[in-house]
Amino acid sequence: MKLKKTPVRLICLLSIVALIGIDRLTKWLAVLHLNPDGVPKSINVIRINGADILNLTYCENTGAAFSILAGQRLFLILATGLLITGALIFLLSDRMKNKWLLAALTLIITGGTGNLIDRVFDGYVVDFIDVHIINFAIFNFADICAVSGALIFLFVMLQEEIKNMKLKKQSRDAALPEAAEANENE
Numbered sequence: 408m409k410l411k412k413t414p415v416r417l418i419c420l421l422s423i424v425a426l427i428g429i430d431r432l433t434k435w436l437a438v439l440h441l442n443p444d445g446v447p448k449s450i451n452v453i454r455i456n457g458a459d460i461l462n463l464t465y466c467e468n469t470g471a472a473f474s475i476l477a478g479q480r481l482f483l484i485l486a487t488g489l490l491i492t493g494a495l496i497f498l499l500s501d502r503m504k505n506k507w508l509l510a511a512l513t514l515i516i517t518g519g520t521g522n523l524i525d526r527v528f529d530g531y532v533v534d535f536i537d538v539h540i541i542n543f544a545i546f547n548f549a550d551i552c553a554v555s556g557a558l559i560f561l562f563v564m565l566q567e568e569i570k571n572m573k574l575k576k577q578s579r580d581a582a583l584p585e586a587a588e589a590n591e592n593e
Contacts, residue, residue, distance in 0.1 A: 430521035437535035441465035511560035518553025
């Protein structure tokens with residue numbers, strides 16, 4: 408008996424649901440353990456030579472990345488909703504053939520939706536991953552998904568652009584000897 412091939416887009420949609428579930432679970436755990444009784448706290452996870460490397464720190468972010476647009480809840484809900492809708496339409500269309508771009512859109516949709524749920528129901532996004540290796544904002548699993556998806560998307564687009572530039576150069580280079588030969592024959 409031969410198994411039917413599962414459509415890639417169905418796998419993408421199921422992945423979105425599963426990853427949003429992971430995001431919701433990690434945020435629920437953060438609220439439960441890092442904000443008991445409404446008192447935010449921080450727990451050290453990795454410390455090397457007395458220096459904190461990674462903490463879990465409860466934070467409520469009313470803005471977007473790095474708290475930009477703080478307090479602009481309606482704008483962020485509408486903008487994120489439009490972005491997710493556009494990405495979902497593109498993901499489900501047959502025009503997208505590159506599996507890496509499908510994966511990138513899956514991660515972008517996941518990240519946007521995970522944080523959108525927080526904004527709609529709570530008015531803020533729960534952040535809790537606090538990396539001290541570099542001076543960086545506190546973030547969450549949805550942010551990791553969105554940023555990873557954006558980086559994959561940019562990498563694939565850059566790769567495609569380089570490939571197209573090489574093809575254009577090859578056709579130009581191939582046309583030069585033919586043009587020179589045609590000029591010699593005249």
